[in-house]
Amino acid sequence: xxxxxxxxxxxxTVTVNGRLYSGFAEARTLLSDFLRHELKLxxxxxxxxxxxxxxxxxxxxxxxxxxxxxxxxxxxxAEIGTVEGxxxxxxxSPLQEAFRRRHALQCGFCTPGILISATQxxxxxxDPTEDEVREMLSGHICRCTGYEGIVRAILDVAGDAS
Amino acid sequence: xxxxxxxxxxxVPRKEDEALLTGRARFIDDMEPVPGIRHAALLRSxxxxxxxxxxxxxxxxxxxxxxxxxxxxxxAAATRPIPSAVRVPIDxxxxxxxxxxxxGEPVALVAAGDRYVAEDALDLIxxxxxxxxxxxxxKAATRDDSPLLHEAVxxxxxxxxxxxxxxxxxxxxxxxxxxxxxxxxxxYSSTPMETYGAVAQFEPAPDRYTIWSNFQGPFILHAxxxxxxxxxxxxxxxxxxxxxxxxxxxxxxxxxxxxxLATASRLxxxxxKWIEDRLEHLVASSSASNREDAVEAAFxxxxxxxxxxFFNTVDVGAYIRAPEPAxxxxxxxxxxxAYGVGNISVDNRLVTTNRLPIGLNRGYGGxxxxxxxxxxxxxxxxxLGLDVAEIRRHNFIPKDAFPYRAPAGSLYDAGDYEAGLxxxxxxxxxxxxxxxxxxxxxxxxxxxxxMATAVEPSGSNMAYVTLxxxxxxxxxxxxxxxxxxxxxxxxxxSGAVTVKTVSTPAGQGHATxxxxxxxxxxxxxxxxIDVMTEVDTLTSAWSLASGNYANRFSSVVIGAxxxxxxxxxxxxxxxxxxxxxxxxxxxxxxxxxxRIVGVPERSLPFRRVAARTHWHPAGLPDGMAPGVFETxxxxxxxxxxxxxxxxxxxxxxxxxxxxxAAVEIDPGTGKVEVRKYVSVHDVGNVLNPLIVEGQIVGGFxxxxxxxxxxxxxxxxxxxxxxxxxxxxLCVTASEMPRLTIGHVDTPxxxxxxxxxxxxxxxxxxxxxxxxxAxxxxxxREDIDPPFTLNRVWxxxxxxxxxx
Numbered sequence: 004x005x006x007x008x009x010x011x012x013x014x015x016t017v018t019v020n021g022r023l024y025s026g027f028a029e030a031r032t033l034l035s036d037f038l039r040h041e042l043k044l045x046x047x048x049x050x051x052x053x054x055x056x057x058x059x060x061x062x063x064x065x066x067x068x069x070x071x072x073x074x075x076x077x078x079x080x081a082e083i084g085t086v087e088g089x090x091x092x093x094x095x096s097p098l099q100e101a102f103r104r105r106h107a108l109q110c111g112f113c114t115p116g117i118l119i120s121a122t123q124x125x126x127x128x129x130d131p132t133e134d135e136v137r138e139m140l141s142g143h144i145c146r147c148t149g150y151e152g153i154v155r156a157i158l159d160v161a162g163d164a165s
Numbered sequence: 166x167x168x169x170x171x172x173x174x175x176x177v178p179r180k181e182d183e184a185l186l187t188g189r190a191r192f193i194d195d196m197e198p199v200p201g202i203r204h205a206a207l208l209r210s211x212x213x214x215x216x217x218x219x220x221x222x223x224x225x226x227x228x229x230x231x232x233x234x235x236x237x238x239x240x241a242a243a244t245r246p247i248p249s250a251v252r253v254p255i256d257x258x259x260x261x262x263x264x265x266x267x268x269g270e271p272v273a274l275v276a277a278g279d280r281y282v283a284e285d286a287l288d289l290i291x292x293x294x295x296x297x298x299x300x301x302x303x304k305a306a307t308r309d310d311s312p313l314l315h316e317a318v319x320x321x322x323x324x325x326x327x328x329x330x331x332x333x334x335x336x337x338x339x340x341x342x343x344x345x346x347x348x349x350x351x352x353y354s355s356t357p358m359e360t361y362g363a364v365a366q367f368e369p370a371p372d373r374y375t376i377w378s379n380f381q382g383p384f385i386l387h388a389x390x391x392x393x394x395x396x397x398x399x400x401x402x403x404x405x406x407x408x409x410x411x412x413x414x415x416x417x418x419x420x421x422x423x424x425x426l427a428t429a430s431r432l433x434x435x436x437x438k439w440i441e442d443r444l445e446h447l448v449a450s451s452s453a454s455n456r457e458d459a460v461e462a463a464f465x466x467x468x469x470x471x472x473x474x475f476f477n478t479v480d481v482g483a484y485i486r487a488p489e490p491a492x493x494x495x496x497x498x499x500x501x502x503a504y505g506v507g508n509i510s511v512d513n514r515l516v517t518t519n520r521l522p523i524g525l526n527r528g529y530g531g532x533x534x535x536x537x538x539x540x541x542x543x544x545x546x547x548x549l550g551l552d553v554a555e556i557r558r559h560n561f562i563p564k565d566a567f568p569y570r571a572p573a574g575s576l577y578d579a580g581d582y583e584a585g586l587x588x589x590x591x592x593x594x595x596x597x598x599x600x601x602x603x604x605x606x607x608x609x610x611x612x613x614x615x616m617a618t619a620v621e622p623s624g625s626n627m628a629y630v631t632l633x634x635x636x637x638x639x640x641x642x643x644x645x646x647x648x649x650x651x652x653x654x655x656x657x658x659s660g661a662v663t664v665k666t667v668s669t670p671a672g673q674g675h676a677t678x679x680x681x682x683x684x685x686x687x688x689x690x691x692x693x694i695d696v697m698t699e700v701d702t703l704t705s706a707w708s709l710a711s712g713n714y715a716n717r718f719s720s721v722v723i724g725a726x727x728x729x730x731x732x733x734x735x736x737x738x739x740x741x742x743x744x745x746x747x748x749x750x751x752x753x754x755x756x757x758x759x760r761i762v763g764v765p766e767r768s769l770p771f772r773r774v775a776a777r778t779h780w781h782p783a784g785l786p787d788g789m790a791p792g793v794f795e796t797x798x799x800x801x802x803x804x805x806x807x808x809x810x811x812x813x814x815x816x817x818x819x820x821x822x823x824x825x826a827a828v829e830i831d832p833g834t835g836k837v838e839v840r841k842y843v844s845v846h847d848v849g850n851v852l853n854p855l856i857v858e859g860q861i862v863g864g865f866x867x868x869x870x871x872x873x874x875x876x877x878x879x880x881x882x883x884x885x886x887x888x889x890x891x892x893x894l895c896v897t898a899s900e901m902p903r904l905t906i907g908h909v910d911t912p913x914x915x916x917x918x919x920x921x922x923x924x925x926x927x928x929x930x931x932x933x934x935x936x937x938a939x940x941x942x943x944x945r946e947d948i949d950p951p952f953t954l955n956r957v958w959x960x961x962x963x964x965x966x967x968x
Binding site for chain 1: 674
């Protein structure tokens with residue numbers, strides 16, 4: 004088993020949005036902090052650092068994961084997807100476009116995590132009911148929108164895809 | 166895109182969104198504005214009330230990676246206390262001095278190379294405390310034998326004023342029926358998803374501070390911060406981050422931390438960054454006030470409301486922190502609500518306890534005020550055997566009475582409250598809903614209907630907080646009035662338009678609406694116009710009211726935007742008129758051109774005409790200044806000073822809201838299920854319906870949270886026990902009731918575009934509308950929010966029931 008002494012810095016290599024990155028992390032460095040302050044990928048936001056609000060959600064090897072509940076060294080070698088990777092060549096994804104159309108964001112701080120979760124959710128459940136969407140969304144806290152626009156945006160995309 | 170080329174009123178998708186959706190938007194924790202930043206962490210008091218006997222920082226100071234440690238004594242020696250409008254001997258510093266007064270109060274600061282190391286070092290600071298008896302029960306805090314938070318004040322009651330308008334005593338003598346309700350309102354907060362954050366830098370010779378943060382000011386708090394730091398205003402430069410991750414008022418409460426970080430940067434000789442964590446936010450940022458209040462309402466038999474008495478006991482927390490006591494005075498001059506009642510008395514007592522200091526939070530004073538008024542209306546209706554909708558209709562200010570001067574001084578701009586009520590009843594299918602309630606009750610179910618109405622004051626008069634002072638004190642302090650807004654519109658030598666609103670939004674879409682307004686004025690599209698909404702007090706035009714609060718954007722700021730846009734348009738038209746050899750009034754700006762009215766083929770590109778003011782000053786009309794750089798500063802003339810009878814026009818616009826809630830209570834679990842919720846709003850002319858609807862739904866979510874889930878709970882020893890988001894329960898998508906929205910729009914004559922402020926909305930009314938429905942369902946009036954499972958289960962088990 005890998006053993007890292009307190010205070011020692013360990014090299015962590017990850018693929019983020021298809022691009023290889025490497026940086027240093029202590030054993031205790033949270034993945035969220037590694038992405039933001041070591042790799043300077045500031046699109047992922049930190050809202051609570053105790054796994055409740057969902058703002059820091061990223062995609063790791065195909066699953067939506069809270070990056071504040073993972074140490075960076077645990078993600079060594081992983082394929083990570085963040086909000087910066089959702090648009091293609093400057094064109095918003097259908098879900099991003101629906102968020103804009105439906106006014107599904109106000110301050111936008113929680114939005115990156117919700118986009119990551121919802122994108123992965125729609126991949127595994129392309130035709131969800133509204134209750135299923137709300138159940139998925141209940142893993143995220145948004146204080147601005149009351150969720151109405153977010154639910155509509157996700158259902159828009161689900162409807163288009165099916 | 167829009168009919169007649171008008172962008173105002175259209176559902177224009179937001180300019181802000183693309184950067185936010187792609188992770189490119191920049192918030193305070195994404196910023197590294199200066200090199201050499203060190204990271205601060207704060208040691209906080211574990212006690213609600215204790216004397217600090219000693220602090221030993223030696224181990225922390227010598228910890229590897231630590232650059233310095235400061236205590237409250239260091240901060241107090243380098244600053245002056247921060248005052249409020251209440252003149253009592255309370256020395257409020259941003260860090261505890263000698264004594265801690267709430268659990269979570271900052272006690273020491275560590276600066277280190279990163280936040281992890283800074284927090285390591287906090288564990289090495291040794292503080293010796295002598296615990297003191299905590300003051301948590303608000304009523305007990307007011308008694309003579311209570312332990313004191315601030316000995317020099319001699320009482321925990323730090324402010325007490327009474328007000329009388331009309332003849333309330335006579336009204337209560339003449340009443341056929343008086344209802345009295347004693348109630349407790351919980352303490353809660355809007356908990357924005359982004360916590361506080363700041364970078365502070367001190368530079369000497371001459372001394373100056375620059376602070377980047379997600380503050381929502383500068384506001385009057387800039388002046389108070391300058392006083393604390395002992396610098397003139399031009400030496401305290403406040404810069405806000407391009408984006409703020411929600412605020413709802415809460416982020417005004419960051420200002421003591423800005424004073425703290427600025428001072429620490431000076432004392433330690435390095436720029437410092439501090440990002441509050443969620444635990445810190447939930448126990449030590451700011452919140453709305455909890456209250457122990459009573460209300461009395463005097464009615465005639467026909468339901469006419471003839472008198473009101475409010476008895477407010479406000480828990481301000483450990484210190485009275487500016488702009489408090491504003492929360493108890495924001496609604497004051499509209500104490501009649503939507504009703505024509507003329508006889509009102511208000512008794513305000515502000516009490517210090519060992520809780521965190523209160524401040525702005527969505528609705529600011531509104532949820533508490535309307536809880537009193539609208540519970541009393543509903544209890545009055547039940548006592549008189551009247552319908553809860555009809556008793557309100559009977560008492561409404563009639564639509565032909567506007568503009569209406571309220572007894573305590575507010576000037577209501579426009580409204581048709583009866584139309585709003587009818588719309589709500591229609592959307593709720595009220596008769597069928599009442600029939601459904603009757604059927605449910607026959608089946609033994611606990612089903613209730615509640616209503617609430619409100620006026621929504623927007624665009625605050627900066628003088629209303631001086632109601633906390635007597636007329637004599639106000640006279641001595643000099644005059645106060647107004648609520649200034651500013652906007653600068655510039656056109657650069659390429660002919661491109663930039664708007665600076667200084668309105669510090671936190672998600673309200675100001676950039677989009679500003680671009681709509683300017684696009685209409687200049688004949689451009691919103692995409693042609695860049696908008697900066699952030700503040701830089703050194704380079705922006707700003708004033709005492711600049712910032713984001715009290716729904717001031719669509720009530721006041723739009724006036725400044727419109728005025729600056731008008732001046733720019735006039736200038737561009739004058740240049741084009743000379744080029745096209747016609748009179749100025751024959752030039753219109755449309756479709757990206759300046760053209761002759763009725764002869765659209767005779768046109769010039771807007772950008773070329775505007776750019777010429779830079780490239781060829783000698784070719785401009787005689788007397789015209791070169792370039793385009795227009796700053797408008799406006800203050801609504803309605804916002805005068807308080808008079809010697811404590812009347813003041815506290816806001817520019819007064820929107821109207823009518824909410825109706827139907828709930829069913831499961832006596833087996835205590836769960837309150839919101840079966841129907843209708844909310845009708847009068848926001849005047851709608852500037853962007855997408856944004857208006859988003860604000861209404863968002864405010865509703867906060868109101869539902871306050872009604873059903875959210876409370877900052879303290880135990881009897883003053884320990885905060887809701888320090889995580891698993892303990893402090895925010896509404897999620899699964900708990901959100903369905904909301905039906907309706908509009909009745911009466912344009913405001915007091916704003917540039919006929920719009921009214923909006924945004925507090927249902928955050929003020931959902932707590933009382935749901936409470937009224939719960940009271941109706943349980944058949945009892947002695948109920949207090951939040952209506953959590955345990956509390957409602959207990960109430961239902963006590964065997965109320967609306968038989």
